Amino acid sequence: MADEPSADVRSVLDHLSDMDRPETHELSPKRAREAARELGADDPVVEVGTVTERVISGPSRGIPIRVYEPASDGPSPAVVFFHGGGFVYGDFDTHDPVCRHLTNDADVAVISVDYRLAPEHPFPAAVEDAYAATEWIAANADALAADVDGERLAVAGDSAGGNLAAVVALAARDRGGPEIRHQALVYPVTDFRASETYPSYEENGEDYYLSAADMAYFRDHYLDSWVHPTNPYCSPLAASSHADLPPATLVTCGFDPLCDEGIAYAESLDAAGTPVTHRHYGDLIHGVVNMVAPPLDVTGGREIIEDIATDLREALD
Template sequence: MAAAAPHPDMQAILDARKTQGVPRFSSLSIDGARHLLAELWTSSEDPEPVGTVCDFTIEGPADGVPIRIYTPEGSAPFPILVYFHGGGWVMGSIDTDDSICRALVNAAECAVVSIGYRQPPEHPFPAPVEDCYAATKWIANNPRVAHGDSARIAIYGESAGGNLAAAVAQLARDRDGPILAHQVLVTPIVDHAFHSPSFDLDPEQVVITQADLKWVWNHYLENDLDGNNPYASPLRARSLHNLPPTTVITCGFDVLRDQGITYAERLEESDIEVIHRHYDDLIHGFIGMLDDPELRQARDAIAEIGRDLQGSFGV
């Protein structure tokens, strides 16, 4: 499940972070962690061109939910991909994931709607999930704002965003809609648990450690009992039947590796169409490195995800 060592390109990134003294998120305050992630995962100063980009706010379960809509060149209506950013729930934003959203627009030839959900600890579970589900439902009911097609809606999330995407897929099934064409789960957090072999990976070979994961969970949940809720821990759902076709991405050097693999296996056992790509020598967050022209792995993965989405969209 993991190569003997990370790919040399990935190891160079890990070594550079160590040399630069980049701290672990779990050693920082919330504000410090948010600032660090924004510094580490900044979007390109020369963003990939798309057709149009616009920001506005839609009605949410509590306050309004900020969204950013990206549309491709070409003729509408477009398929729609609803995007939930990563960052351990507490970090990240629409801005930090701008490059990924732009790349997905062009790879999948679809509109992308990025969701600025409420974040813990100010807004713990289930607030982020409810915002993401409400936004997905709102987009399905108002596809014209994205020049989109309500019959072709998919969802995407990485890490904590993958957790939110998996939860939204289950909510869409359990609450009678909207119907989803596909879900993309990139190195997702799917269980409030810390006991699989991937948690024993060498801390020098991973970006996120077990301590970091415990730190974000402690901010996300008001109590440990919430960790049993399948909308917090999608792997704990009694049934994974009747979910959309799914792409799952896992990496060898990622403490979340085993959770993602197990979720893909359970989906397959539930007769869900699953495309599981495992990169045994890559690290958590590698897709966010697509702005570096020397790191082709991220761009190649985006291209493959684009093909998966096009297959479900019927493009």
Template sequence: MTMNSELDPQVRQVLDLLDQQRAPPTYGASVETARDQFDELFSMLDPQPVGDVQNLTIPGPKRPIPIRVYAPEDGPDDAPGVFVTFHGGGWVLGDLDTHDPFCRAVTNAADCLVISVDYRRAPEHPFPAAVEDCYTAVEWAGEYAGDLGGDPERLAVGGDSAGGNLAAAVTLLARDRGGPDLCHQSLIYPAVNSVVGEEFDSYEENGAGYLLEHESMEWYDERYIQDDLDARNEYAAPLLARDLSGLPPATVITAGFDPLRDEGIAYVDRLEDAGVAVEHEHFPEMIHAFVSMLDVVDRAHDGIETVADGLRDAFDAQAR
């Protein structure tokens, strides 16, 4: 699938700046160096003020799970809906701090309670550790969000890239295990495919020069999936799931210059074929991770609004 478009000029400036820094690509770096580079990239952002921020820990499958809870300054009169979000970073990079600006922006735009989850990362903790932590955090939110001022009856999940993968996996687990009743899923350029899945055109078209490199995706996969059988597990790669019916309505964001573009679009098609309501917003001139570039790329705010619109609609529908 070829999609002709022009790269956004602000995105081009970001890419040029990164080129000038001459940092090694992720696939050529150690885990520690890659994490440092990722942290430095997101430390340039200026976070928005919100009503309240709390750092907490909750019980996890193997260790306590750190979470960060954001409350809007002027939220709705009733208890707001709850959005549990999982950060991107290839299951290896990223943490509560790298995605703090994103969480704050969604808190304000959607007038909701946001819970950011610091799940265990690979390679120290390969699949399924991250999935188990994220599902545990959603179960916890369904039970205790009311104590934080939120409405546990209006519970949504989401994330970007690897976080989108985890959010999609959590919806499958919640359905299969009879877990929390989720009203929405927000998938931002989700990594839903597997190394044993279809080889999409966007891997070749956008696999170099647009921030996320195809070789870096392979580097992430090798650290996250350390058992060949896991590469075929639908909770590791939701696009491989045989049945996507019974999942919550979805907002899916894809970007034109993203190697993950086509698998995100394929997941939209699979959801729709399964009868799941989907709002798909494609940004043809954008790259992977653009929604997090709030201070430097204007269309990042449109991405935030897309997420917020989906959450507001879902929360309103659940309240009726």
């Protein structure tokens, strides 16, 4: 681990401090959603081939999806993307830049899924939507207004979305679901059972954008019963087996409360014989893949996206 965050991370942290923004855990879910949208409101648009939206069938309502198609000739492999935001906030627009960069860098069609959010829709609503969307895309790629190859399929996500991508991979194995060729998990939540026992929660629990108090806030909104944390579709690290899963890219950052549980998941995959590329960025913080445009501009955020894109290209080629 680096002794200090990178210079551009420190600049971002200083900028956020100067803005005197409330901590996420101090906000209502509604205000947290507004604040997340405001933070990236001025991000410049990265051009891709086409962007379309539609609503697909879901377990209890239609699920909105946004399809980013590269400018290259198709059919393009499909990457089903789940946004972060602690299961409480996040939407198409908060993660529009990362989806656009990933589309271009990996030369894939990225399908962003607008799953239901807590606390209005606690666990397992997000999981049900994420899995249903992946199933639908695998079975109905030819129905999309894009040139997408549903047989070359991966899942990806950051933070809460990384949790959902890991859970979808587990569920697809357990349920005989879609064949997923790769899972790209960016600083994922993997263990709700006793998160605070991981040393990285104490070491990085304050002053590095995502705090331990924020994670408690997200957990309390997402999980409405003490029963849920041991469910592997809530805490993928709790699964009885991590064998026979899609090859994974797992990203961890040195100044992130979630660092240790991400490392633990990478180690569990590896021990079970699931191929895993663990990409660790010692001087970065949680959330950097969304910090790829001024004033929140971290070179490492683009590096992570480019590295994930390399792994996806190799897996889906």
